[in-house]
Every structure is written in structure tokens, then in C-alpha cells.
Amino acid sequence: MSNNLQLVWLVPLLPFLGFLITGLGRNSLSKGATGLVGCGSILLSFVISILLFLSVNAGHTGVVNGFDFISYDKVSIPFSFQVDQLSSLFLLIITGVGFLIHVYSTSYMHGEESPHYARYFSYLNLFVFSMLLLVLGSNYLVMFIGWEGVGLCSYLLIGFWFKNNAYNYAARKAFVMNRIGDLAFLIALFWIISKAGSLNYAAVFSHASAFTQKDLTIITLLLFVGATGKSAQIPLYTWLPDAMAGPTPVSALIHAATMVTAGIYMIARSNLLYTMAPATQWVIAITGLATVILAATIALKQNDIKKVLAYSTVSQLGYMFLALGAGAYTGAVFHVMTHAFFKALLFLGAGSVIHAMHNEQDIRFMGGLKKYMPVTHITFLLGCLAIAGIPPFSGFFSKDEILVGAYAFHPVLYYIGVAGAFMTAFYMFRLYATTFQGAFRGTHEQEHHLHESPAPITVPLIVLAILSTIAGFAGIPALFAEGAHALAHFLEPIFAPSERVHPAHELSHQTEWMLLAGSLVVAVAGAAIAYIRYSKTPDLKEAEGVGKVLENKWYVDELYDNTVVRPLNALGRFSNSVVERLGIDWIVNGVGKTVQYGSRQLRFLQSGQVGNYILLMVVGILLFFAIELFFKK
Amino acid sequence: MPVNYYIFVAIALFCIGITGVLTRRNAIIIFMCIEIMLNAVNLLLVAFSKMHYASHLITPGAGGANGTDGQLFVFFIMVVAAAEVSVGLAIIVMLYRNTHSTDVNFLNRLKN
Numbered sequence: 001m002s003n004n005l006q007l008v009w010l011v012p013l014l015p016f017l018g019f020l021i022t023g024l025g026r027n028s029l030s031k032g033a034t035g036l037v038g039c040g041s042i043l044l045s046f047v048i049s050i051l052l053f054l055s056v057n058a059g060h061t062g063v064v065n066g067f068d069f070i071s072y073d074k075v076s077i078p079f080s081f082q083v084d085q086l087s088s089l090f091l092l093i094i095t096g097v098g099f100l101i102h103v104y105s106t107s108y109m110h111g112e113e114s115p116h117y118a119r120y121f122s123y124l125n126l127f128v129f130s131m132l133l134l135v136l137g138s139n140y141l142v143m144f145i146g147w148e149g150v151g152l153c154s155y156l157l158i159g160f161w162f163k164n165n166a167y168n169y170a171a172r173k174a175f176v177m178n179r180i181g182d183l184a185f186l187i188a189l190f191w192i193i194s195k196a197g198s199l200n201y202a203a204v205f206s207h208a209s210a211f212t213q214k215d216l217t218i219i220t221l222l223l224f225v226g227a228t229g230k231s232a233q234i235p236l237y238t239w240l241p242d243a244m245a246g247p248t249p250v251s252a253l254i255h256a257a258t259m260v261t262a263g264i265y266m267i268a269r270s271n272l273l274y275t276m277a278p279a280t281q282w283v284i285a286i287t288g289l290a291t292v293i294l295a296a297t298i299a300l301k302q303n304d305i306k307k308v309l310a311y312s313t314v315s316q317l318g319y320m321f322l323a324l325g326a327g328a329y330t331g332a333v334f335h336v337m338t339h340a341f342f343k344a345l346l347f348l349g350a351g352s353v354i355h356a357m358h359n360e361q362d363i364r365f366m367g368g369l370k371k372y373m374p375v376t377h378i379t380f381l382l383g384c385l386a387i388a389g390i391p392p393f394s395g396f397f398s399k400d401e402i403l404v405g406a407y408a409f410h411p412v413l414y415y416i417g418v419a420g421a422f423m424t425a426f427y428m429f430r431l432y433a434t435t436f437q438g439a440f441r442g443t444h445e446q447e448h449h450l451h452e453s454p455a456p457i458t459v460p461l462i463v464l465a466i467l468s469t470i471a472g473f474a475g476i477p478a479l480f481a482e483g484a485h486a487l488a489h490f491l492e493p494i495f496a497p498s499e500r501v502h503p504a505h506e507l508s509h510q511t512e513w514m515l516l517a518g519s520l521v522v523a524v525a526g527a528a529i530a531y532i533r534y535s536k537t538p539d540l541k542e543a544e545g546v547g548k549v550l551e552n553k554w555y556v557d558e559l560y561d562n563t564v565v566r567p568l569n570a571l572g573r574f575s576n577s578v579v580e581r582l583g584i585d586w587i588v589n590g591v592g593k594t595v596q597y598g599s600r601q602l603r604f605l606q607s608g609q610v611g612n613y614i615l616l617m618v619v620g621i622l623l624f625f626a627i628e629l630f631f632k633k
Numbered sequence: 634m635p636v637n638y639y640i641f642v643a644i645a646l647f648c649i650g651i652t653g654v655l656t657r658r659n660a661i662i663i664f665m666c667i668e669i670m671l672n673a674v675n676l677l678l679v680a681f682s683k684m685h686y687a688s689h690l691i692t693p694g695a696g697g698a699n700g701t702d703g704q705l706f707v708f709f710i711m712v713v714a715a716a717e718v719s720v721g722l723a724i725i726v727m728l729y730r731n732t733h734s735t736d737v738n739f740l741n742r743l744k745n
Binding site: 608609610611614615618 | 654740
């Protein structure tokens with residue numbers, strides 16, 4: 001079985017080959033061939049991931065060494081892959097959900113011209129490749145390569161329709177926001193090297209107890225800032241809703257399988273460092289919770305189907321960070337998994353709706369779609385149930401685990417988290433009811449064209465719907481059946497060091513029942529209220545008062561615009577018009593002009609008249625005499 | 634006779650020479666003026682040499698010179714000046730052959 005671990009090289013290599021083939025051959029490949037290469041490479045990757053997962057499950061983990069990447073002084077950074085429980089689980093999520101999204105894309109993007117179609121698939125493959133690299137690396141540097149790679153690919157894909165300038169701005173915003181986080185991440189890496197002398201996970205974690213508390217706090221905080229950029233947390237979350245500019249499957253890919261889970265993965269991977277830095281844990285928990293509430297309130301009033309989902313992603317990521325901060329690492333990874341399924345499902349469902357509605361994204365002009373799109377309707381409903389946390393759908397189990405973990409950390413976190421859960425259920429069912437229930441509110445032409453999407457779109461939806469429904473059973477809480485939490489059991493080796501440092505609080509079963517009931521009642525109430533409120537009479541009015549503030553996203557974008565972007569722009573203009581034109585240009589041109597002017601004047605000295613030269617000579621001699629006589633003491 | 638008179642005469646000669654060099658355009662006259670300046674210097678050298686010798690006689694041991702160094706220099710200058718005159722006159726002859734004039738203002742071919 002141990003030979004299987006060597007196969008890990010193929011996992012990222014195949015998508016990379018797919019990227020090269022579709023990217024280089026974009027002008028000659030037909031759409032069918034492109035789709036085949038694009039999907040096939042991910043499918044093969046997925047199959048190998050399953051093999052790896054099975055061998056990991058059988059207890060074969062390890063580091064697969066490649067080559068010496070950087071070797072300097074005493075620091076040696078190999079290019080090697082780590083195959084263990086955490087990375088193999090992420091491999092499955094990335095390649096599995098990624099494959100479904102690729103299949104979906106073959107139909108969704110079919111309207112594009114052939115070269116752009118191939119370009120799209122090459123970016124998509126590169127995206128998956130980068131994410132696999134991020135997850136597989138056995139040291140922080142390889143992770144950083146993937147980390148940068150997903151940032152680049154998100155830029156390329158968000159700005160895929162580059163003829164629209166607004167999309168380009170959105171892509172640029174995503175890139176810049178990510179860069180801010182990346183800088184912190186990079187500083188953290190240097191910090192780790194300087195203190196621990198290595199970037200390998202094994203070496204860093206075994207060195208963990210030798211770090212000073214100050215170093216640990218700084219490193220973990222810097223890594224967390226990196227994670228806020230990639231995983232869209234306050235204060236760097238604003239790029240994610242704007243990332244909706246990309247094609248819908250890309251949104252699904254970014255939000256579900258790749259990119260945003262990078263930050264979660266990184267912290268889960270470094271769990272030991274975080275457990276040993278309680279100050280950082282509090283920062284993470286509070287940031288996560290604040291993001292949950294902020295994003296959920298914004299989502300309440302959004303009218304763009306994708307925007308609602310985008311803010312719900314931000315909010316769900318907040319839950320994951322809450323779990324990480326509270327030390328409930330298994331809960332966070334569990335939620336990553338379930339979220340990958342139901343968020344991919346919801347985005348792909350939204351894509352199906354948008355496709356049918358001819359690029360209409362405003363839910364106020366939808367309504368009653370359940371009649372026309374039965375498959376999309378049912379799967380979307382399942383997704384909503386899952387994200388709202390209604391049992392027995394997957395979101396219920398993972399969210400409950402997070403909330404219980406938060407309660408064990410500090411009860412207040414639980415109460416605020418439950419408020420977020422209420423809002424989650426509310427806005428998801430507002431979205432569902434407004435889109436699929438009631439009467440159709442679009443134009444006649446749109447109504448005429450309404451149709452169910454073709455099989456490449458519906459099949460991934462159905463697969464994801466099944467997964468969203470049953471994935472929760474991987475983590476049945478001990479409350480229902482002792483030892484039934486398969487995921488916790490599976491991930492135990494990863495989080496065991498943290499467990500030793502800081503054992504989890506054991507809550508009494510009574511308390512757990514209470515917590516469970518609390519979150520359940522709230523979720524059902526939220527869903528029911530929203531369903532009753534919006535299924536017949538959707539909210540079409542322009543929002544006023546608080547609603548208007550929410551609709552405008554708390555004016556956070558405007559705030560950033562006014563506090564950061566505009567001053568920076570003004571500084572740029574000032575540098576251009578004053579420093580550059582009047583300062584630097586003036587000096588440079590001034591030097592040139594002075595030399596020119598001076599030489600023009602000096603030229604007159606060279607008159608060619610012997611008399612002049614002699615006169616100058618005499619004057620010079622007289623000058624020397626004068627100096628000799630009057631100035632020299 | 635005080636040395637001052639010699640100095641005044643020498644200065645006068647030197648200034649005449651300089652003025653001539655600066656103001657005249659005829660190469661031969663400039664040449665003559667240079668000779669005048671040289672001779673002004675010669676005169677000074679002889680005068681200082683004599684003065685030096687006299688002061689040596691009054692306070693023996695004040696200097697090691699015996700009063701002939703300066704005069705020796707004058708002879709050297711005369712010899713060198715003679716050589717220089719021959720070269721300079723040759724140049725002027727060539728100048729005249731080429732430009733049919735001894736005006737130095739024509740000698741600006743190197744300009745531009």
C-alpha cells in the first residue's frame with residue numbers, strides 16, 4: 001500500500017497538464033476536446049485522491065519527498081508533499097467538487113467562443129492545481145506557492161470577461177485584497193524561519209514549545225491576517241461579494257472547493273501553534289463571529305441571487321473561524337466539507353437559474369420558478385435546508401458542532417452564533433421563496449424561454465444535493481451515538497497535539513441537548529418566518545432606514561473607498577502632478593538645461609583669438625598674485 | 634643705487650610687454666613684446682642677485698650664495714630666448730607665407 005503514496009505527485013500534476021494542454025492548444029482544440037481534457041484531468045486526480053484516501057484510512061501517512069527546493073546555510077526547504085488525514089480529506093473535497101463544477105461548466109460556458117472556452121478551462125485547471133499544491137505541501141513555502149497561485153487564478157477568473165471594465169475592477173480588488181493578506185503571511189513565514197530554522201510542518205510543530213509566547217502570538221496573528229485575505233474575513237472580506245463578476249461556476253469553485261477554504265486549512269494545519277496562543281484564538285473567534293453577524297445582516301437585504309450567496313459564504317466562513325478560534329478544529333473542517341457541498345450546490349443552482357433567466361440575477365424579477373425548473377428547485381431547496389441547519393441535512397451537524405464548541409469556549413459566543421444561524425435560515429429562505437415560490441415577475445419573453453437546464457448542469461446538482469443531504473452523517477455528535485463521529489475519529493491524529501496541550505471541555509449531555517435544541521428552534525423559526533413572509537408577497541419595495549444601510553452593505557465599501565482608496569488615489573495624483581512633474585522632472589530637466597546653458601556660455605571662451613587666450617592667461621596670473629598677496633596668510 | 638629703481642623699471646618694462654601682447658595684432662610686435670617681458674625678468678634677476686650679494690657682504694653667513702646664481706640664470710634665459718626667437722620667427726615666416734599677413738587674428742582656424 002505504501003507505494004500508493006508516490007501517486008500523490010499525479011494529483012496536482014494532472015490538472016497542471018490539463019492547464020498546459022488547454023491553455024497552449026486553445027486555438028486548435030475543439031470545445032469537446034477541451035471539455036474532455038479539462039474534466040478528465042480532474043477526474044483522474046479525483047480517482048487517485050480516493051486511492052490515497054483509502055491508504056491513509058488504512059494508516060499509511062507520510063511525507064513524499066521531491067527535491068531540494070531551497071537550501072541555504074542551515075535552512076533547507078524541500079519540495080515535498082504531505083499525505084495525511086487532513087490533506088487527503090481536502091484532496092477529496094477539492095477534486096470531487098472541482099470535478100462536478102468542471103462538468104457543469106462544459107454546459108454553462110458553451111456559449112463562449114472556442115479559444116475563450118479553452119482559456120476558461122485552463123484557468124480552472126490551474127486553479128485546482130494551485131489549490132492542490134496548497135493543501136499537499138509539507139511545508140509553509142509550498143503552501144505559499146499554492147496560496148499565491150489561487151490568488152492569481154481568482155484574479156484571472158473573476159476578470160474572465162475582461163471586456164467589461166467593472167469586472168476587471170472586481171478582479172483587481174480581489175487581487176489587491178489578497179495581496180494585503182499575503183504580505184502578512186509572508187512575514188509570518190520569515191518569522192518562523194528565523195525562530196525555528198525550518199518551514200517543514202513537522203519541524204515547526206515539534207519546535208512549538210520552544211517558541212516564546214510573544215513569537216507564537218505574532219506568528220499566529222500574521223498567519224491569521226493572511227487567512228482573512230484568502231478566506232474573506234473582516235476586514236478583508238469585501239472582495240468576495242465582488243468576485244461574483246466571474247462566471248457562476250467560478251463563484252462556486254472559489255466559494256466551495258478552493259480558495260476560501262485555504263485560510264481554514266492553514267489554521268487547521270497549524271492548530272498546535274494556535275492552541276498555544278490563546279490571545280490569537282480570541283482574536284480569531286471574535287473576528288469570525290463579527291463576520292458572521294455582519295455578513296448575515298447584509299445578506300438579509302440583498303436582491304442579487306449571487307450576492308446573497310456570496311454574503312452567506314462570508315458568514316459561513318465566519319462560523320469556521322469561530323470554530324477555529326474556539327479550538328473546535330474538527331468542527332471547522334467538518335463545516336468546510338459540508339459547506340463545500342451545499343455552497344457548490346447553491347451556486348450551481350443559482351447558475352442554472354441565471355442561465356434560464358438569460359442573465360437576470362435580480363430575485364425581484366424571478367419568482368415561481370419551481371414550475372419551470374423542477375430539478376433545480378428541489379436541489380436548491382435541499383441546499384437551503386442544509387445551510388439553514390435543519391436536520392438531518394449536513395449543515396445541521398457541522399454548525400451544531402461549531403456552536404457547541406463555541407459554547408464550551410465561552411457561552412456568549414454561542415448566543416451570538418445562534419443569532420447568526422437565525423439570520424442564515426431567514427435570508428436563505430427569503431432567497432428560496434422569492435426565487436422559486438409565488439408568481440413569475442419577469443418579462444413575457446423571459447417566461448417563454450424558461451426551461452430546465454440540460455443534463456451536465458442537473459447531474460452535478462443532483463450529486464451535490466445527495467452529498468449535502470448525507471454528508472452530515474460523517475460527524476454524528478456523541479450525543480446521539482457514542483463514537484459515531486467518523487470524521488473526528490479520522491482526523492484525530494492531526495488534532496491530537498492540540499488536544500494534549502488544551503483538552504476540550506466536556507459538556508454535560510444535558511447542556512448539549514439544550515444547545516442543540518436552541519440552534520434547531522432558531523433555524524426552523526428563521527426558515528419558517530422567511531418562507532411565510534416571502535413566498536406569496538415578495539419584498540419588492542426599495543429598502544428604507546436600517547434596511548437601506550443593510551442593502552448598501554453597511555457602507556463598508558464606501559468606508560474603505562473614503563479612508564483608503566481615495567487618499568491613496570489622491571496621494572498618487574499628488575505624486576504624479578507635484579512630486580513627479582515639479583520635483584523629479586524639474587531636477588532632471590534642470591540638470592540637463594543647466595549643463596546645456598553653461599556649455600553654451602563657456603563656448604564663447606573658445607573664441608580662437610590668440611589675444612583672448614593671452615588675456616585670460618594674464619588675468620589668471622593676476623588672480624594668483626592677488627590670492628597670494630591678500631588671502632594667504 | 635637702491636634696488637627699488639631696478640624693480641620699477643622692470644615692472645614698467647613688463648607691463649609694456651603685457652600691454653603690447655594684449656593689444657597688438659601684429660605677430661612680430663607681439664614677439665618683440667615677449668622679448669621685452671623676458672628682459673624685464675632678466676633685469677630683475679640681475680638686480681636681486683646684486684642686492685643679495687651686497688647683503689651677504691654686510692651680514693656674512695646670512696646666505697650661502699655668492700651673488701652669481703641670478704646672473705647665471707640670466708645667461709640661460711638669453712640662450713633659451715635666442716633659440717625661441719629662431720623658432721618663433723620661423724613660425725611667423727610660415728604664417729606670412731600662408732596668409733600673406735602677420736595678423737594673429739587670422740590664426741583662428743581651429744575654431745569650430
